[in-house]
Amino acid sequence: MFKFPENLYSDVRIEDVYETKIVYKLGEVEEARTRKYKGAFIRVFDGQRWYYSSTSNIANIQNELETLASYATLDEKIMENPIVKKFQVHKEKLIKFEKDSVEKIEEDEKHELLKNFFPILKESKFMTNWTATYVDRKVVKSFYSSKGSEIVFDTQTAGFSIYLYFSHGEKKFSEGFQKAYNSFYKLHGKEEELKSFIKKCEEFLLNSKPIEAGQYTVILSPLAAGIFAHESFGHKSESDFMLGNEAMKKEWTVGKKVGSDILSIVDDGNIEGTGYTPFDDEGTKAEKTYLIKKGILSGRLHNATTAYHLNEDLTGNARAVNFEFEPIVRMTTTFIEAGSKTKEELFSEVEDGVYIEGVKHGSGMSTFTIAPSVAYRIRDGKIAEPVNISVVTGNVMETLKEIDGLSNEVELLSSVLGGCGKMEQWPLPVGFGGPYVRVKKLNVY
Amino acid sequence: MVKEKYINKVREISINVVKTQVESIRRKDIEKTGLRIYKDGYIGCSGAIGKYDEAELEKKAMGSLKNKISYAYEPEGNLTIKEDFSQKIIKEEELLNEFEELLSILRKEQPNFDFYNKLNLLEQEARLFNNKGLDLYYKDKYISLELIFKEKSSIHIMDGLVGFMGRKYDKDLVLRDINRVCNAFLNKVELPNKKRMPVVFDSYERLPFMKLLQELNGNNFGSNSSLLSDKMGKKVFNDNFTLYQTNNPEYWPLPFFDAEGVVNKNYRYDLIEKGIIVSPYTDKRTAHKYNLPLTGSAKAEYDGVPTLGEPMLQIEESKKTAKELLGGEMGIYVAIAFGGDFTPEGKFSTPVQLAFLFDGENFIGKLPELNISSNLFDMFGNSFIGVSKDFVSPLSKSRYLIIEMEVSKL
Numbered sequence: 093m094f095k096f097p098e099n100l101y102s103d104v105r106i107e108d109v110y111e112t113k114i115v116y117k118l119g120e121v122e123e124a125r126t127r128k129y130k131g132a133f134i135r136v137f138d139g140q141r142w143y144y145s146s147t148s149n150i151a152n153i154q155n156e157l158e159t160l161a162s163y164a165t166l167d168e169k170i171m172e173n174p175i176v177k178k179f180q181v182h183k184e185k186l187i188k189f190e191k192d193s194v195e196k197i198e199e200d201e202k203h204e205l206l207k208n209f210f211p212i213l214k215e216s217k218f219m220t221n222w223t224a225t226y227v228d229r230k231v232v233k234s235f236y237s238s239k240g241s242e243i244v245f246d247t248q249t250a251g252f253s254i255y256l257y258f259s260h261g262e263k264k265f266s267e268g269f270q271k272a273y274n275s276f277y278k279l280h281g282k283e284e285e286l287k288s289f290i291k292k293c294e295e296f297l298l299n300s301k302p303i304e305a306g307q308y309t310v311i312l313s314p315l316a317a318g319i320f321a322h323e324s325f326g327h328k329s330e331s332d333f334m335l336g337n338e339a340m341k342k343e344w345t346v347g348k349k350v351g352s353d354i355l356s357i358v359d360d361g362n363i364e365g366t367g368y369t370p371f372d373d374e375g376t377k378a379e380k381t382y383l384i385k386k387g388i389l390s391g392r393l394h395n396a397t398t399a400y401h402l403n404e405d406l407t408g409n410a411r412a413v414n415f416e417f418e419p420i421v422r423m424t425t426t427f428i429e430a431g432s433k434t435k436e437e438l439f440s441e442v443e444d445g446v447y448i449e450g451v452k453h454g455s456g457m458s459t460f461t462i463a464p465s466v467a468y469r470i471r472d473g474k475i476a477e478p479v480n481i482s483v484v485t486g487n488v489m490e491t492l493k494e495i496d497g498l499s500n501e502v503e504l505l506s507s508v509l510g511g512c513g514k515m516e517q518w519p520l521p522v523g524f525g526g527p528y529v530r531v532k533k534l535n536v537y
Numbered sequence: 538m539v540k541e542k543y544i545n546k547v548r549e550i551s552i553n554v555v556k557t558q559v560e561s562i563r564r565k566d567i568e569k570t571g572l573r574i575y576k577d578g579y580i581g582c583s584g585a586i587g588k589y590d591e592a593e594l595e596k597k598a599m600g601s602l603k604n605k606i607s608y609a610y611e612p613e614g615n616l617t618i619k620e621d622f623s624q625k626i627i628k629e630e631e632l633l634n635e636f637e638e639l640l641s642i643l644r645k646e647q648p649n650f651d652f653y654n655k656l657n658l659l660e661q662e663a664r665l666f667n668n669k670g671l672d673l674y675y676k677d678k679y680i681s682l683e684l685i686f687k688e689k690s691s692i693h694i695m696d697g698l699v700g701f702m703g704r705k706y707d708k709d710l711v712l713r714d715i716n717r718v719c720n721a722f723l724n725k726v727e728l729p730n731k732k733r734m735p736v737v738f739d740s741y742e743r744l745p746f747m748k749l750l751q752e753l754n755g756n757n758f759g760s761n762s763s764l765l766s767d768k769m770g771k772k773v774f775n776d777n778f779t780l781y782q783t784n785n786p787e788y789w790p791l792p793f794f795d796a797e798g799v800v801n802k803n804y805r806y807d808l809i810e811k812g813i814i815v816s817p818y819t820d821k822r823t824a825h826k827y828n829l830p831l832t833g834s835a836k837a838e839y840d841g842v843p844t845l846g847e848p849m850l851q852i853e854e855s856k857k858t859a860k861e862l863l864g865g866e867m868g869i870y871v872a873i874a875f876g877g878d879f880t881p882e883g884k885f886s887t888p889v890q891l892a893f894l895f896d897g898e899n900f901i902g903k904l905p906e907l908n909i910s911s912n913l914f915d916m917f918g919n920s921f922i923g924v925s926k927d928f929v930s931p932l933s934k935s936r937y938l939i940i941e942m943e944v945s946k947l
Contacts, residue, residue, distance in 0.1 A: 123842045124604035129586045142561035148587030221760035257762035333694035336556035343692035461876025480880035485888045537886035
């Protein structure tokens, strides 16, 4: 397909993208667009440096390859370079979403999906404003490399977000109701769930009080647990942070005890949802990677460069947010595995604590954060009054050892409008989730 | 029928650094074009990345009128402004050598640290024009350096960030800024035994503004969803607190016009004057819907309908330096604070992952991780100390924002 420059490694990633975005505010349509475009990212490697180009002119890819090659230093033994040797070679076409393609669904049907919720939104006497957004995105990716890879595969997400604002005198509250799947049709039939959600929001508006800052036993919902896993340990498992850092390599030796015995965290690009990545942007097949297995550090996430430098296997985690960027080490679907307790057992064992149900955002360095949107006190083993919390924090390594209970069912979630951010690349679609997770001690503010 | 076109061009050279060595060089040249048709009170949009067929673009924009997206406001017209902020920063062909030299010096001057991430040289152009005589053009060129640093003995994914964004590149000044931070990082100091202290932010840091951005959003404000909804014209904050939205490219590399072509006088619009709420930020739709002043805060994707977006907020600077504002006290300079937020009633709290003890001019040393907390109405009310007249660095336009807050160890 392309004439790859000799004595260099090179690859080409072409993205053929279809997107829809529809926005209604208080019942009035404010945005309704579909977008179709193609873009390409071209990489050339001479064994010392990478040379990249991003272009929206697909017809010009061959020229871009040649231009990048002119910056590089030719190396007759480039195929023996250990990083180049790491690259997998696949010839495969994996098209999963042709039949269910969001591109084939009439725009009116997408509008109707949102409009079905409108009567429900008018029922609340406390709701002062709302925005309903539908988005979908289908990408057909083609990947070709000078080692011989020829891969074509597709990914797809469809989702909606209804952001609600409530007011009662001086008290204000806002929260989002969101769903996303790989198929448009799975978005139907969420009306009853929305009604319950609104009722819960109204109760929160009327009854929530500021929490007294302090240390509490905290139970995280599957959403909060997923964000915790992603932020607290997922980012630490991205091996590009480890390149050339001997202290970090020593500290993060596989086999080291890093969490409680019941804790296992997994990253897996094979799972359907927004983190679905059957091949990464270097043409590597997705793997199920245990980051922590039963409390023991078991693996980390790689691109070819980090896998070579750390002498480990590829994991399929080289991902770019879109055709304008190079792939870097990113998560796919990251989650905590289930434990053995029922949800009821988990709560019943907490005399005095906090339950975090909804989350605005999280972050993860040595100290991780979760900013809850909806949280409750736990009293005598039961969910009690709603509380307003600005942030929950803890030291990652201490907190992983403080996990003392997991419920027995995992819920996996997909992001709708947001995603993961890493330096300049945001928002990357990822999946996340877990069971209900109990942490003995966290700082709550 | 009004036909309006929006063109956005970005050219970029991006150099990636791994362990204080150049790892890759990326070139980007992307042009995005949007076409808007205003007809019979409705708006239709289309767009293209890269090359496009003009007739196709127009056909698609006309076709999208079927979505009946109302736009009962007069598009801007009869205004031509061209602003070219691009200037010679550094020759593209010299950029790599220059940056390699900087890295080479860093390896010698900061042997305890490894540096990672990007240096970007960007050129951007934006043009909005229509058949009503509107023609707004903005061109810029700037350099953006954002380096993560890690102590070589560190087991963390990062220890800190250094860098700048501006239209000037001076290697000595860059090195001075990096050395200022890294040298302070190596000097560990204790957190003073005080419950409240002056906390110092870079005035471009978004975290202190998060709640204001939510509460001053015209949709929230107008629909009684904001804590400030019933406070228009009322004094809520400190006498010395004047907050304005700015599109002034002098301070930030952004077009001087909003997505609807609204150009404010001096590229600013005051939202809070001397503590009094003057207006939330609005686009045409929001201003019309809730009978609010139009502040020119529309954003749009290149192929999308203009809608209310978050503006760049700035606090009017005082006539005092940071040192004078601190009045002889030590402050806590917030270098990295990830993950904090406000509760619905305005309570604020955040961990500070990297902080320095600061005397108003120098970073004295690195503080242990800590927590800061306050409340929206205190932060910009009684606890507001001010924004300095001096800049954080000669390479950028950010200043010191100083607020007294509760401080505790994590």
